[in-house]
Amino acid sequence: MEKFESYARFHHEFSLRDFRNRCCPEEELGPLLVALLPTLSRLSFGWRGTGRDYWVFGISPRKPLILSPSSALALTGQIRQGLEFERLQDLTQHYIENKTGKSWDDPLVLQRIRTGIMQQKGQYWSGKDSRRIVYRKGYAVLAYLAYHAPVYFTQFQYAFLMLIKDGLIPHNARILDIGSGPGVVSLAISAISRALPEFSAELFALERSEEFHECYRYFISQFPGKESGITAYPVINGDLRDIKTLLLPSSVDLIVLQNVTNELVQETPEQRSEYLKQASRILAPNGCMIIIEPAELRNSTELRKMVRAATGPDLQIHSPCTSIGKRRCAAEQCWSFVQKPSIPPTRLMQALAGDHDAFRFLNTDIKFSYAVLVKDDRKRHCFSPERGSSFTRLSSLSRMLGKKVRVIGALMSGDLGDRRNHVFLFCDGTSRQPVYAILPHFHVSPMNQELLTLPYSSILEITDALVRFNKKYRSWNIFLTRNSFVTPVCRASD
Secondary structure, eight states: OHHHHHHHHTOSEEEHHHHHHHHOTTSOHHHHHHHHHHHHHHTTEEEEEETTEEEEEEOOOOOBOOOOHHHHHHHHHHHHHTTTHHHHHHHHHHHHHHHHSSOTTOHHHHHHHHHHHHHHHHHHTOOSTTOOOOOOSHHHHHHHHHHTHHHHHHHHHHHHHHHHHTTOSBSEEEEEEETOTTTHHHHHHHHHHTTOTTOEEEEEEEEOOHHHHHHHHHHHHHSSOGGGOEEEOOOEEOOGGGGGGSOOOSSEEEEEEESOGGGOTTSOHHHHHHHHHHHHTTEEEEEEEEEEEESSHHHHHHHHHHHHHHOBTTBEEEESOOOTTSOOOOOSOOOOOEEEOOOOOOHHHHHHHTTSOGGGTOOOOEEEEEEEEESSSOOSOOOOOOTTOOOOOGGGGGGGTTSEEEEEEEEOSSOOOOSSEEEEEEEOSOOSSOEEEEEEGGGOOTTTGGGGTOOTTOEEEEEEEEEEEETTTTEEEEEOOTTOEEEEEEOOOO
16 A cells, blocks of 8 residues: 555556555555545545556546535525425336336336335334345336335435535535435535536446346436536445445545435344444545434434444535534434425325225325534534533533523424424533423423424523423433523524
């Protein structure tokens, strides 16, 4: 590696074969390039070519893509209105017709898709460690397109817009989607790019299912317009678990794992964390990784455990978590997720639902858990309380039971309450047990009502709230009254 770094210092572009012939003639080109990927990424080099030779080239520093408030608002409106949603519906219907040779709403086609959906749902909710959802047959892929793809497409548009707002995406981005499936991440990025003429991206995808390869090729050739600034490369055949031996792009600005790690059911969160560490080695110096999982309890909490095990000197959490005082998160179990407006059911969902058991085939909720990891110390919120400030750490609530406190923390959920109480997960990174901020409806006042409108992961201060303990759920409650104050400290973007 020292020979390569010395050679690269004097060559902005060069043939890997020439380097090999001069410095290590016994090495084969392919394995040599795989071994060099972390070094290439650290030095901001990319590569292109085939097995006969690879051309190594320097990648110039790129500035973050900055959105004006009006552009960010317009993009949020575009996602909520589903302006690109209709295009995805049309392509899905056309793909079904091309694949089956029948109309997309043919009764036999619909029945087979229903069967595929029910099989996938049964596999997903199986409590067995051996559960595994496979996409080897055509109708398994069609079931995914019908039931999951519309939600995941919209979900990632929100996630990608969030990354842009956080200043993590450059103008010219190199993006790797691991476990790409039919390509919903690439399609979501293409949808966003259409509204951003100053943005361009190279899209790479890693997927193990041959059926998904075919589907990806179809959608990525049809969905992005020539005006979108998108360059999509052929899917790389491979599995996340073999990432150390795969020939992947280097100097990647964004790695995406959307609904991938939850399928590794035979690995512990700690074992899964090793895959994140290995993948992070091909990130560009200012790159980031986003992991997205379903919001339900098991997968959401295992995501947090996996991320906590992955973090260290070389990989840190950017968001959504904010550990007040820069301490390592102490929570034993964290169920935290973000919620966005539901999508309307697609024509295909409505056809599948029919007149009976409609709930089985309508998938419209946008709820997901996520974590963004970086290789440096960037955070969404760079906040530390002033030295000597008199606030109570959430780990010390047991000493303040029945007393009023001043606390600072992050809002880590939407409203989880009911008709009587507003309930929000509240965290400062110090408490092992969950803490909830509770505001009864009849105690809402001008002094505390901002709690109801702050976006997920915002940091806020709560003053004059009562500490209670919920024995049933073994959680701490910060109980607000009409005299309690809520003061935003760092407001997250919507």
